[in-house]
Amino acid sequence: MIRLEKVTFRYPEGGPVFQDFSWQVERGEAWAVLGPSGCGKSTLLALLAGLIFPTDGRVLVDGQPIVRPRPRTGLIIQDYGLLPWATVRQNVELGLRIRRFYGPDGTHAPRGERPAPHVQPWLERLGLAEIADNYPGQISGGQRQRTAIARTLALFPDLLLMDEPFSSLDAPTREDLQRLTLELLPEQQLTLVLVTHAIEEAAVMGRKILLLKRPPNTAALVVENPNAHQPGYRETAQYQRLCRELRERLEAQ
């Protein structure tokens, strides 16, 4: 699904964030990318999203080199990215309206696809039907992130990129949305790459965990976490052990 081939990336000022960095994600996998701030987590996600491009090397998604945002990749960010002047329903419809605006040209929207006519099923699936006519300024953070998720899923992505999606939410809301995301992965046949600085979140969400350290990142450090997503995983000794291991490895850097 995703292949980074000897990717080097540097911002105009400063040294390389990634250098000859290679990494691979298979279809249907759920990855968490964990690291301290400034390690390049968000840079990695922006590379995958096609918002920035490698200085050297190639980023391939679904076998295609990324040259612009890919229509079937969904991106969820920490501060939701909702239009403040549009209602929840209009925000959820935004992606579909953009697709209709361009038509199925293969660049902005997948070729030969007709966007779904309405978003009501998504509003219901994500528990937004009752607040569909409210504006983002009138709803809670959790509801805003649900709106952003519904907006992305309405485009039927196969790859979901999440950048600290639950970091500004309180603990119960965060766990609620983590659970919801885990439900949606198999339901929508999604591949997930979730970026986080929170060890617990990486351990809950990632069946595989990519550890990033202070730049430059030259090799992918991968921690396997095969039992994540099982009910009650948070209470197991294995989860506790993993969190301890991740903490030690982060502190060792």
Next chain:
Amino acid sequence: MRRRDLLLAVLALAAVWYLLALIVNQPILPTPWVVAVTFVQELGRGLVGHFLASLWRVVASTLLAVALAAPAGIALGQFRRADRFFAPFIYLLYPVPKVVLVPVVLLFLGVGNLPKIIIIFMILFFQVLVLVRDQAAALRPELIQSVRSLGAGRRALFRFVYIPASIPAILTALRQSVGTAVAVLYVAELFATQQGLGYYIYLNGSTLFNYPAMYAGVLAMSLLGLGLYFGVDGLERWLCPWQKKR
């Protein structure tokens, strides 16, 4: 603000006016009642035409200003390099009181509607430009990126982000400059025209010494300003419901 409060304020102002007129007791300050009667009479004697001439000048210059300044403001807010180039010019030109340019513009553009429209346009243009530019520059890069990730290119960003984001800025700019625009309209209509409320007020006040008619003109001009202000308010309620409900 409730309608009833507005009505009470109108009555209170009329009462103060009435008392002042009684105290002064001179032809230069007729009572509101006399002015109201004259106003209605003058409507049939050409005041409507003057009102429409003035209204047209304000509306045309407003449309022209929005049509040119809003896209320019969006572009400056989006392209930092262009903004860096133009910012010092805008900084210098923005505070210049455009009304002092009335004689210059008249010299160059002569009689007719165009010079008047251009003067008001210059005032509104900078106001709209600056506010729309700042609004477009204040859009968070995260918002732009997440809309781009939904497939939006530059055209869709304009359609779905920049244009709706600049509507409140345009309306704020218009609200702030409606008063100035009408004031400058008055000055502009003192010269080289026989149409418009400015001409009408000056003619009746300083040439014909028909004070009630002059006040009828003042009343018409106030109504023009007030109507434009209400218009902007109504547009805001219609176009920006998300701001009111917060």
